[in-house]
Amino acid sequence: MVELASWLASLPIGQTLRRLNWLGPWPQIVHILANGIILSAVVMIDMRIWGISRSQASIAMARRFQPWIWAGLVVLTVSGLALILYAPRRVLTDVTFQVKMVVMGLAIAATVALLLALRPGKEALPGDPGGHRLASLLGTLTLVLWVGVTLAGRGRWLALMLR
């Protein structure tokens, strides 16, 4: 990881990014906004599964917010890479960052599983309580993991202070 950080730090793109001081907090702001879109899209799907929302069927809800999750993830990744290139050594060698990446990997896997469980033809019908339970479980797990990723995003400072 240290070698990777050094190599990334030596890349011209990282040097260019670091010279772009005027970018200031913008990559972070975009990163936070994209994170918000993913969280809310997952909650919108979950609210239908949990039965809080009665406005649309689960399949329609999943289809409606699925593109928002993936678009959010693309923006999250691009802005996140920019943030890593700003300070590769500080970020990549940090344990909280590594924990965040693992939780994010799990969150993406849970999201894919949830959307597969809700794909057309697989919807949890009233006569299929097992399918609904699975969707409920996956929906809650997906949300918990994404909230975990968001919390972990600011976790480095907490870990630093408590060390």
Add this chain to the structure above:
Amino acid sequence: MGALLLAAGHRPRREGETNVLPIKELMGWIESTDLAMLISQSRGWFPALEMIHVTATTFVFGMITIVDLRLIGVLSRGSAVSDLYRDVLPLTWAAFVVAAITGGLLFISQAVAYSANFAFRMKFAVLALIALNMLAFRLFVYPGISKWDCAAAIPLRARLAGAISLVGWIAVVSCARWIAYLMI
């Protein structure tokens, strides 16, 4: 309001004059309360509160964006605005309360510095605009919603309310992130 606060904080006080806006003194007192001292002097409280504050705010932004995009006409025109509004509102308010409480606790720990921070003042000016926009929406736009709830054509004032809210919340998050860059 910002100019008033500034004037109150930096004006040299004359002999015998009563200061009508002793903001700086008030902030100093807030900062010296037991609760504020607990947060500012412990190692874990501030970053832990900040972590929850950022997460709750991120969530509020995301939820409101969904309603705003529906109002503007970008998202899911097929569904009723009022259904979406009713679904989204309780959770969004709950997250907002969490953000407000944690934000309040973060503020009191460094009340003097925050109240003098330009980005912090801008954030609250924008939040005030957002509150007015929301009030105007509830009073003048929402009562007539049945006429266009599921319609493809959304009235201009509803789209305007959505656009103001969306731009406003992006500005709030931006200012919030900027605060730390202006703290010494």
